[in-house]
Amino acid sequence: MSETASVLVGAGVPVILLLIVYLIGRAAESSHLARLDNDERELADIVMSDLKRLPDNWRATDLHLVTGVAVIATDYFKVFAASLRNIVGGRVWSFETLVSRARREAIVRMLREARDAGANAVWTVRIETATIQGKRQGKSGGVEVMAYGTAMKVTGG
Amino acid sequence: MIVVNTEYLPGMSIVEVKGLVQGSTVRAKHMGRDIAAGIKNLFGGELKGYTELLVESRREAVRRMIAQATDLGANAVLNVRFATSSITAGAAELYAYGTAVVVVEQA
Secondary structure, three states: OHHHHHHHHHHHHHHHHHHHHHHHHHHHHHHHHHHHHHHHHHOOOOEEOOOOOOOOOOEEEEEEEEEEEEEEEOOHHHHHHHHHHHHHOOOOHHHHHHHHHHHHHHHHHHHHHHHHOOOOEEEEEEEEEEEEEOOOOOOEEEEEEEEEEEEEEEEOO | OEEOOOOOOOOEEEEEEEEEEEEEEEEEOEOOOOHHHHHHHHHOEEOHHHHHHHHHHHHHHHHHHHHHHHHHOOOEEEEEEEEEEEEEOOEEEEEEEEEEEEEEEOO
């Protein structure tokens, strides 16, 4: 009786710990996504575009470069889910949220820098993405996204 | 020094084009033996230390680009772009480049 109990405990404790770590990770991710929704709503009045030229009837002053950068780490659970995907193929949803979070966070930070300078538009927005290697060769450690553009105070729009 | 990533400045005209200016830094893109990063690999989330490293690298690259433009006698750098490229397995270069120009207010 005590033998089976000790075997159950021996197998169950690491599983429960893994489950707790997984749930904490998911909770952190959903709270980050909620914060992003909030921030995007707050900064939604700043006009963003990747166009190079301003519309002809717009007047712009106080132009300067603004940037936002975010680096999000890959966790083991995402890698595991992705490896399961590799068997059947298809969308790797776990990594899609990772890249999406990094990109949205980088854009929010760029817009915040523009807001702090009193700008109401960010033009010629460009987004650069790079990967970070994990502790072992070939393993994904995370993704970094940099968003940059020219912030300006625009009138006549 | 005006630094923008647009091709032109509204209300100003380019008097002289000084040429291409650049600045670059090389930084680690490997998590290495960072214990904190190891914990992040369990929970996920932002690598704040790495973000700060990237911000500092980018600032330094832009600083070097502006220094080059100042040496040439320019007062603005237009069409700034950033590029990242792998140097070795553990290092990446952040490269900032733009066109240094002399601009004056349009009459």
